[in-house]
Amino acid sequence: MSAEEPLFRVVRGVPTAEELAALVGAIVVRSRPAAAPAAATTASAWVRSGRPGSSSGWRTAGLPR
Template sequence: MPAEEPLFRVVRGVPTADELAALVGAVLVRSRPATAAAPATVSAWARSGRPARHDTWRASGLPR
């Protein structure tokens, strides 16, 4: 079985094991597909305290 080509090759300098681990970690994080964060669920109770439109606070102070 032939040896596989390495994913990384140091061409200059002598990195420590910690530096190589940091590089591999950074590449792994960047190579993962971005996942959309789940939208925060807001309870009906919390939603009831929020104005429905951006100008409702102004209308609430006007005489009816």
């Protein structure tokens, strides 16, 4: 592919400038590698205490002993 060739072309219809901008934005976002969100990788102790398998924490605090 040479430098003069477009990366994509419209083969049917006549898109508006806004529609083309939305398409380019979607292509750019999809072409980037996905980054793991920082908050999802480290859970607080409070969040971990409510997960299944935890024998202590806020979920079991109200259960009879």
